[in-house]
Amino acid sequence: xxxxxxxxxxxxxxxxxxxxxGWEMPLQYTGILDEHRSVRRGAGIFDVSHMGRLEITGPQAxxxxxxxxxxxxxxxxxxxxxxxxxxxxxGGILDDCVVYRQxxxxxxxxxxxxxxxxxxxxxAGWQRRxxxxxxxxxxEALGMLAVQGPAAPGLVAEALGTGLLALPRFHLGQGLFQxxxxxxxxxxxxxxxxxxxxxxxxxxxxxxxxxxxRGAAPCGLGARDTLRLEAALLLYGNDIDESRDPFSAGLGRxxxxxxxxxxxxxxxxxxxxxxxxERLVGLRMxxxxxxxxxxxxxxxxxxxxxxxxxxxxxxLECNIALGYVEARLAEAGTVLxxxxxxxxxEAVVVPRPFYRRSAASGEAAPREPRAxxxxx
Amino acid sequence: xxxxxxxLRYSKEHEWVKLEGATAVMGITDYAQAExxxxxxxxxPPKGTALVQSHKMGEIESVKAxxxxxxxxxxxxxxxxxxxxxxxxxxxxxxxxxxxLVKATGIEPGELANLLTAAAYESFLEGxxxxxx
Numbered sequence: 411x412x413x414x415x416x417x418x419x420x421x422x423x424x425x426x427x428x429x430x431x432g433w434e435m436p437l438q439y440t441g442i443l444d445e446h447r448s449v450r451r452g453a454g455i456f457d458v459s460h461m462g463r464l465e466i467t468g469p470q471a472x473x474x475x476x477x478x479x480x481x482x483x484x485x486x487x488x489x490x491x492x493x494x495x496x497x498x499x500x501g502g503i504l505d506d507c508v509v510y511r512q513x514x515x516x517x518x519x520x521x522x523x524x525x526x527x528x529x530x531x532x533x534a535g536w537q538r539r540x541x542x543x544x545x546x547x548x549x550e551a552l553g554m555l556a557v558q559g560p561a562a563p564g565l566v567a568e569a570l571g572t573g574l575l576a577l578p579r580f581h582l583g584q585g586l587f588q589x590x591x592x593x594x595x596x597x598x599x600x601x602x603x604x605x606x607x608x609x610x611x612x613x614x615x616x617x618x619x620x621x622x623x624r625g626a627a628p629c630g631l632g633a634r635d636t637l638r639l640e641a642a643l644l645l646y647g648n649d650i651d652e653s654r655d656p657f658s659a660g661l662g663r664x665x666x667x668x669x670x671x672x673x674x675x676x677x678x679x680x681x682x683x684x685x686x687x688e689r690l691v692g693l694r695m696x697x698x699x700x701x702x703x704x705x706x707x708x709x710x711x712x713x714x715x716x717x718x719x720x721x722x723x724x725x726l727e728c729n730i731a732l733g734y735v736e737a738r739l740a741e742a743g744t745v746l747x748x749x750x751x752x753x754x755x756e757a758v759v760v761p762r763p764f765y766r767r768s769a770a771s772g773e774a775a776p777r778e779p780r781a782x783x784x785x786x
Numbered sequence: 787x788x789x790x791x792x793x794l795r796y797s798k799e800h801e802w803v804k805l806e807g808a809t810a811v812m813g814i815t816d817y818a819q820a821e822x823x824x825x826x827x828x829x830x831p832p833k834g835t836a837l838v839q840s841h842k843m844g845e846i847e848s849v850k851a852x853x854x855x856x857x858x859x860x861x862x863x864x865x866x867x868x869x870x871x872x873x874x875x876x877x878x879x880x881x882x883x884x885x886x887l888v889k890a891t892g893i894e895p896g897e898l899a900n901l902l903t904a905a906a907y908e909s910f911l912e913g914x915x916x917x918x919x
Contacts, residue, residue: 636849
């Protein structure tokens with residue numbers, strides 16, 4: 411089992427620990443509801459050091475990534491990132507990740523912990539066609555702390571430098587902690603403004619302490635899951651996997667059929683032309699029953715799909731779910747039923763995301779010179 | 787450490803029972819509520835339902851997952867805790883008091899012998915802790 415550099419801090423703080431994707435991670439500190447509200451109201455901090463961090467470098471790094479991703483990686487400027495997927499030859503989703511361009515021939519791929527071994531062998535296989543590209547797994551060398559919530563940018567700026575406030579969404583910059591450069595991305599998985607910072611593993615505990623002392627509430631994977639679900643952000647292994655393609659999953663915007671060849675292009679072009687048979691939808695439960703992963707979805711007694719994620723939504727105070735249904739039923743307003751352990755519970759298709767933060771917070775932060783252009 | 791009031795009897799499924807005259811009050815233990823995390827939904831047997839000791843009597847849902855509730859004694863449901871149904875967080879805040887779940891009558895006092903005393907339940911919890919749960 412892998413341990414993050416913050417493991418001793420979680421244990422000392424009495425966090426409830428759980429095994430996740432081969433890592434021992436905190437599930438909760440004070441409780442999921444409490445942590446969830448801390449993030450929506452102020453700032454929470456999550457240990458996400460289990461996330462895979464893969465560096466792809468060299469004169470053919472861009473060519474390799476262009477082949478692996480259906481998005482146009484060439485459109486990235488230095489310091490810019492994009493949400494993307496890697497697809498199998500079938501068009502099925504191997505992983506969803508964020509790819510950053512750190513500089514000419516230098517990219518950082520942040521991937522799911524559960525998919526890191528699979529991606530490393532997948533990329534290594536295709537690397538033979540691009541001998542001028544090099545793959546380095548930086549996961550265990552770097553910690554990763556997600557600081558999320560309306561107060562998060564201010565806290566990160568206090569700890570790492572106010573220049574980071576000018577960093578746009580999905581950009582990667584650099585702060586300074588105890589005199590050392592620290593990578594910081596304006597990203598997250600909660601639906602809030604915030605940063606994901608990547609200190610050297612040895613510095614991660616001191617940075618965690620610096621941020622919690624300034625008021626960021628420690629949060630676990632439990633709240634991370636309810637927060638991402640309210641924001642309708644997908645969870646690999648639940649909502650997407652190799653049997654699902656980007657069009658079915660509502661990620662069609664990531665497929666750029668005009669950029670040239672990439673893995674899975676032909677089947678994806680066919681799916682786009684024909685339209686997917688099933689589509690991901692957001693569901694709002696009418697009653698108090700909670701829909702969970704794999705519960706059948708029915709229309710007038712007939713099975714038309716299945717739930718992929720479902721929970722009580724702590725901020726919205728209702729029960730919500732994501733699931734796939736026959737494409738004809740994906741319109742908002744469609745009334746369906748979820749089979750909750752033998753009881754039929756009414757559910758309505760609603761637009762995603764379920765939760766959208768108010769435009770007032772974050773993003774349009776004071777315009778100051780960038781802390782550093784990009785990279786480290 | 788989870789609270790284990792000495793006057794109650796316990797099941798290995800982490801339910802407790804208290805006798806109030808001919809009525810059995812039942813709920814889940816402090817250990818169980820802590821393991822489940824924030825409770826958000828209770829599906830309790832309606833008044834008049836016949837309960838059988840150690841058989842499923844309902845469901846309790848936390849943010850994370852759903853779990854079955856088992857009847858710690860046989861009997862007939864006389865009352866369900868509407869306050870807990872309306873505010874499931876009562877089960878977390880006060881599992882042995884305001885967070886009780888069901889009251890049953892017509893119980894078989896002899897069945898209590900199948901349940902654990904507080905001391906035996908405490909040792910049972912220690913066993914779970916050392917086995918890594």
